[in-house]
Amino acid sequence: MNSLDFSIVAQAWPYLWSGLLFSLSLTAAAFAIGMVLGTCLALVQHFEIRGLAQIVRGYVALIRSIPLILVLFWFFFLVPIVLGHLSGSGRPVPIGATATAFITFELFEAAYYSEIIRVGLRAVNKGQFEASQALALSTYDTYRHIVLPQVFRVASPIILSQTIILFQDTSLVYVLSLTDLLGAASKLAQLNGRLVEMYLFVAVVYLALSSAASQCVAILRKRYAVAAAHR
Amino acid sequence: MPHQTISNSGQPAAIVVENVVKRYGAFAALNDINLEVGKGEKIVLCGPSGSGKSTLIRCINHIERHDGGRIVVDGVELTGRIADINSVRCEVGMVFQSFNLFPHLTVAENCMLAPMKVRGISRSEARDRALSLLRKVRIQDQADKYPAQLSGGQQQRVAIARALCMQPKIMLFDEPTSALDPEMVKEVLETMVGLARDGMTMVCVTHEMGFAREVADRVVFMDRGSIVEEAAPETFFQAPRTERARSFLNQIIH
Numbered sequence: 001m002n003s004l005d006f007s008i009v010a011q012a013w014p015y016l017w018s019g020l021l022f023s024l025s026l027t028a029a030a031f032a033i034g035m036v037l038g039t040c041l042a043l044v045q046h047f048e049i050r051g052l053a054q055i056v057r058g059y060v061a062l063i064r065s066i067p068l069i070l071v072l073f074w075f076f077f078l079v080p081i082v083l084g085h086l087s088g089s090g091r092p093v094p095i096g097a098t099a100t101a102f103i104t105f106e107l108f109e110a111a112y113y114s115e116i117i118r119v120g121l122r123a124v125n126k127g128q129f130e131a132s133q134a135l136a137l138s139t140y141d142t143y144r145h146i147v148l149p150q151v152f153r154v155a156s157p158i159i160l161s162q163t164i165i166l167f168q169d170t171s172l173v174y175v176l177s178l179t180d181l182l183g184a185a186s187k188l189a190q191l192n193g194r195l196v197e198m199y200l201f202v203a204v205v206y207l208a209l210s211s212a213a214s215q216c217v218a219i220l221r222k223r224y225a226v227a228a229a230h231r
Numbered sequence: 232m233p234h235q236t237i238s239n240s241g242q243p244a245a246i247v248v249e250n251v252v253k254r255y256g257a258f259a260a261l262n263d264i265n266l267e268v269g270k271g272e273k274i275v276l277c278g279p280s281g282s283g284k285s286t287l288i289r290c291i292n293h294i295e296r297h298d299g300g301r302i303v304v305d306g307v308e309l310t311g312r313i314a315d316i317n318s319v320r321c322e323v324g325m326v327f328q329s330f331n332l333f334p335h336l337t338v339a340e341n342c343m344l345a346p347m348k349v350r351g352i353s354r355s356e357a358r359d360r361a362l363s364l365l366r367k368v369r370i371q372d373q374a375d376k377y378p379a380q381l382s383g384g385q386q387q388r389v390a391i392a393r394a395l396c397m398q399p400k401i402m403l404f405d406e407p408t409s410a411l412d413p414e415m416v417k418e419v420l421e422t423m424v425g426l427a428r429d430g431m432t433m434v435c436v437t438h439e440m441g442f443a444r445e446v447a448d449r450v451v452f453m454d455r456g457s458i459v460e461e462a463a464p465e466t467f468f469q470a471p472r473t474e475r476a477r478s479f480l481n482q483i484i485h
Contacts, residue, residue, distance in 0.1 A: 131331035133294050135345035135397060136320035145344060149335050 008194045009201045012185075019184030020205065023170045026180070030105035030170075031163050037106065038113030039148070045114075046121045056114075063111035068104075069172050075104045076176055097176040109166055116158050120151035157221045164213045168206065181205060245270045245305060245401055245432045246291060252299035253286055253456075260286045261297070262456035268401075273433045275443040275464070278453035279479055284436045287453070288403045291434065292323045305400055321349060324394030328406040330386045332378040338365065338389050339374040342396045350397065357396070364392040368422050384415030388422050395426075402426065404435040438483050440468060452476045 009016070044056045063071070076097065083093035095103075124147050132142040152159070171182040179187065182202055189198040246268040253261035261283045268274055276284040289295040290302060293309050293316045302309045304319045333341050342361035346352050352360070365371040368388040370381075378386050387407055394402060404423065408416045420442050427433060427446040437443070443450055443464045450467040452460040452475075460467065460476045471477045 125331075127327060127329050127331035128333065130294050131325075131327065131333070134292055134320060134323075134325035134327075134394070136317050136349045137345055138348070141344075141348045145348070146333055150333075153335055 004197055004200075005194065006197055006201070008192055008197050012188045012192075012198070015188060016181065016184050016202075019179050019181040022173075022178065023167065023180040023182075026101060026105055026170045026173070027163065027167045029102055030109045030166055033106040034109030034113050034166075035159075037110035039117055041110060041114035042117035042121060043143070045118055060111045060114055063108055064115070068108055068169055069175060071108055072100065072104050072172060072175055076100045097173075097178050101173045101176055101178055105166070105170070109162075112162055113159065116155050116162065117151055120155040121147065123154060124150055154224065157217045157224070160213060160217045160220065164210050164217075167210065167213075243270060243306075244268065244303075245272070246434070247301070247303040248287070248291070249302075250300035251287075251290060251297045251302060253283070253290060253295060253297050259456050261290070264300070264456075264458060266451065266458065268432060268434060270400075271430050271432055272448050273427050273431075273446050274435070275447040275450045276434060276436045276453060277438055277443070277450060277479075278459075279482075281455075282453040283456040284453045285405050288325075288405055288434055288436055291401075291403060292320050292325055294325075317349075321397060322400045323403060324397060324399035324401070325403045326387070326390050326394055326405065326407045328409050330378070330383070330390045330410070332386055332390055332393070334378055337375050337377055338370070338381070341378070341389060342393045345393075346396050360396055361392070364395045365389070367395075367425075368392045382415060383411045384418045387411065387415075387419045391419075391422055391426070401432045401434070404433065404437065406436050406438075408437065408439060440464075440483070444468065452479065454479070 041056050041060065044052050047053075079100075080092035080094050083095070084091050087093060128146055128150070129142065132146050137146070170180050173180050174183045174186070185198040185202040189195040192198075244267045246266070248264055248266040251261055251264040252259065264283075264287060266274075266287075276287065278284050286295055290297045290309075291304060296311070297309075305322050307315050307319050309315060309319060332338075333344070336344065339358060339361045342364065343354070343357035346357045346360060347354060362371055362374060365374055368391055370385055370388050370392070373381055373385060373389075378389065381389065391407075407423070408419050411419060416439070420439060423433070423435070423442065424446055433446075435442070435447075447464045449461055450464050451458055452467065452471075452473075454475050460471060460473050462472070467476070468480065471480060
């Protein structure tokens, strides 16, 4: 076997970079939309909104019990058929691989984030609600300014951990023939035969990004622990 | 329209509690309570734990809902209508045993939030008001710290300032010194005495007898959900009429 030649990585960098950008933008979108949607799902359950709460519970249980890769498949193959039926033409309405990836990841992550936030909502001290009531704050202001900021703060280490998993899971888009960081490396490795260098480099990138994020988790955890100890 | 209820003394009453009942399942936490608090009057509520004193003051600002009878606060009856509940809560400040400051907001922000959101005043006006009330409780130099950075006594004084920022007519205190280390009790009581001197209508659940002697117009003794005895502090402490009050006083004096 030839000795390792990492110059191949430098040549491949523009393509790898575009793959990394796709991974990062998918992560960012799934995080942002997933958090907003997840917070709504959590609040629906928290307030026990009649009818809706049961549906949300079913949705979260369903999403959490099937692998992401299966959800991607379903979405890609089934939703166009369903849309076709709904539109009345009977012909499938394709939604494209990229849209499938973004929508699926956002809906999938929303279920996971909602579980984290739901637990966080239950952890907020009863006294916080009573103090808000005593000050005549409306339910909206209580949740917007008192309860949710504390939930996000307490849950931030877990939310960030989930987001690291999400970042790694973006590699699953290869089933839709989309090119993320891992997909880009894999394609180039097939072309130039430098599998070891390419996969080593990609591993280092995942390691660097994920461990940087893990460091953030550790810092957040520590900061929160200190704040809690002082209370 | 709000109607005025005239108390026995001829003064319009700040709080009227009539035949109030509160049940938790089969357990009667409040059993036919009648109490009137005149404007500017200071009441100390005491009694053994589980006697219903905290439940009673929590009904006055509707943190607990009463199951029977009437509660009229500053002319507004608490019927369960949101508008009435909110207008009562605007006029009634409350201080809790466990402070219940908002841990993610600074001391000043704790004091500013409700006046801005509920009273609709501007941020700069809210800050000015917060700082002047923090000065009043002698803690203005901590305005930009977080609650966790303060001692218990300081936190409780912030809680008092936070309630005062809503410019309430009535203040409720639910065992405000019970969670404090002994050396911090005094600073909180002094703040409360100052408030009493300013003419605030106050209902305090507390076992601090020195405070009761100094500021209370009446001591109300509760046991098992009922008011057992009401008297001026000197009378109550020196010559309690009922056996239950006597045994309670013996226990807290040791």
